[in-house]
Amino acid sequence: MLTKAPRGTKDILPQDVYKWKYVEELFAEICGRFNYKEIRTPTFEHTELFARGVGETTDIVNKEMYTFEDKGGRSITLKPEGTAPVVRALIENNIYAQQQPSKFFYAIPAFRYEKPQAGRQREFHQFGIEAFGSGDPAMDAEVIALAVSFLDELGITGLKLHINSVGCPECRQTYNKALREYLEPKLPYLCSDCKVRFEKNPMRVLDCKVDGSKLSDAPIMLDYLCGGCRSHFERLQEYLKVLDIDYEIDPKIVRGLDYYTKTAFEIISINENSQGTVCGGGRYDGLVKECGGPDMPGIGFGLGIERLLNLMEAYDAKIPDPPKLDVYIAPVGEDGKKAALSMLYALRDIGISAECDYLGRSIKAQMKYADKLDAKYVIVIGDDEIRNNMAEAKKMSDGSTVSVTLDKSGIKSIEDMLGGSPND
RNA sequence: GUGGGUGUAGUUCAGUUGGCUAGAGCGCCAGGUUGUGGCCCUGGAGGUCGUGGGUUCGAGCCCCACUACCCACCCCA
Incomplete structure (x- = not known):
């Protein structure tokens, strides 16, 4: 429960x-x-x-x-x-x-x-x-x-x-009267539900799956409007x-x-x-x-x-796909994590959807995770990247990479890459 | 309210006429390069067999009850 x-x-x-x-x-x-x-x-x-x-x-x-x-x-x-x-x-x-x-x-x-x-x-x-x-x-x-x-x-x-x-209400009254007159003699042959319907709302009798077919010659509302x-x-x-x-x-x-x-x-x-x-x-x-x-x-x-x-x-009607994750950032090491978080929020601040690792997973596991998230780009950030102020943004659809800096201009170039191909 | 069907890992399902530690695919986790996804390989975790009773030396399997889900009727969206 x-x-x-x-x-x-x-x-x-x-x-x-x-x-x-x-x-x-x-x-x-x-x-x-x-x-x-x-x-x-x-x-x-x-x-x-x-x-x-x-x-x-x-x-x-x-x-x-x-x-x-x-x-x-x-x-x-x-x-x-x-x-x-x-x-x-x-x-x-x-x-x-x-x-x-x-x-x-x-x-x-x-x-x-x-x-x-x-x-x-x-x-x-x-x-x-x-x-x-x-x-x-x-x-x-x-x-x-x-x-x-x-x-x-x-x-x-x-x-x-x-x-x-x-x-x-007026013409329905006339109709119900006519319908009851029609149904009255048939009443003994109808199912128990229909006997109740006869009293409450005779129109419902015509809807009955059991007896409906026997009543094909019943008067219909349209003739009594x-x-x-x-x-x-x-x-x-x-x-x-x-x-x-x-x-x-x-x-x-x-x-x-x-x-x-x-x-x-x-x-x-x-x-x-x-x-x-x-x-x-x-x-x-x-x-x-x-x-x-x-x-x-x-x-x-x-x-x-x-x-x-x-x-x-x-009917297999088309529904637009939900938006994909723009960027996944894979940090390596504690310094990498800080740099990653910094970039993560810089991206989010300008309207780019971004995610990173919170489970301390290996790079490989993070790549798999990013793949499952259907991320458009993955950026790995570790000591090397911090030293060079430069990281590779990998485009997941074709595996190609583009170098981006870890500062504002890098954020800008990521924004441009995403803008150029909204749904790759 | 009435009737039918089904309940076994996260999921889809195997499980022989009752018989040792209940299996598979997919999924999940890890490894196969001390930093790069999809394919492939290896390993691992994960199950009060819906619940309770009964029959039996022994029940996932047989019987009963309950419950949940699915489906149909009624009716409706």
Whole structure:
């Protein structure tokens, strides 16, 4: 226990962190282009926010939340998703009263108590964006376009965009009625889970892997959309075509969170059959009001970073190499060590990455070490070098050497050598 | 929550129908030029065989329980 990270959590080690930074920076850059501003919300919130915002009937609220009581007797929950906290911040900071729309992006850890498996952890990370204040389907298109651009620029292929409309509370009521009428006579033949779903949220029955195939002639939400929702969905598709974004209408997308209205979408990997969803989102026009704010529309998505990195691995997407060590200095003897330290810090001071030996290793061992560090240059400093005020800088890629002095002009010439060939 | 699979050095794995001091590759450390990497050679360190019980003269191997990890379902990122 002592030496084991908790179930469903993972260390992100230095050999992987550069990949995370790469996707984080690209995401922030693209969000900037789309004029989304970064927002940072707390890692935990009052439990009530999620119970209310995410919805009492969802799996997340029912069985997946990391909830505990703090020392003040408050019920606290580690955030299981990113939207509700941003909605809370929007309301608490009166952002809704400023000019609209308000557009945010974030990168957060999220926590759900689930059984871990491929592409699923208890602590995972997601990018997200939220756009408030506009009910325009062009905003839906923008949110989708941002996700598509991001994945595209990362070089991930083999993804598919699925869209659907889950309607608004009014047309959903009509639909649920029709669906229940359709399902009622079939109820005895459905699995036990579906019998529960029939009561709570009949749309979920269509999602059932066991019985779904038997229900291919079931009424679908799209046929029951009210005029407003129908035209919203049609205009979204027109905008997606304008933006040249391929999509597929998938009436099965329901989204597990209760707050979704109208547009629901997922970006899924076509190869992976399990945990294929890398990005999921949709419109949530009733959420801000539900959380105690004004009646304000919103739309956003969540994009799983672990799943994203897995996909990049699978599709062999290119990630720039992390920077190499510029210079390794190998001291010999105590005097050499002092001279080495002096040069080491002189280099570091002017922005050159440099390392030396702290284990008293032999030259040979230090060379091996420098090789493993992937250093660009190695400089050995011992009594001879000190006597001559001159050392050899060995270029590790080809073994060639250049003489440098142990003073300021030597530092300068090292800087010039590195400047001339940034990534040799 | 349900189901399946797997736990042997740092790591990837061998380990025969139960039988002497549990092995290999890679990695790590040292040496092969008293000061120069990659290749090669030699040597070395490193294992409560997941944990606890049971069967047996004897268990890494068989049985039970627990636990961890992996995978699938549900659901989702």
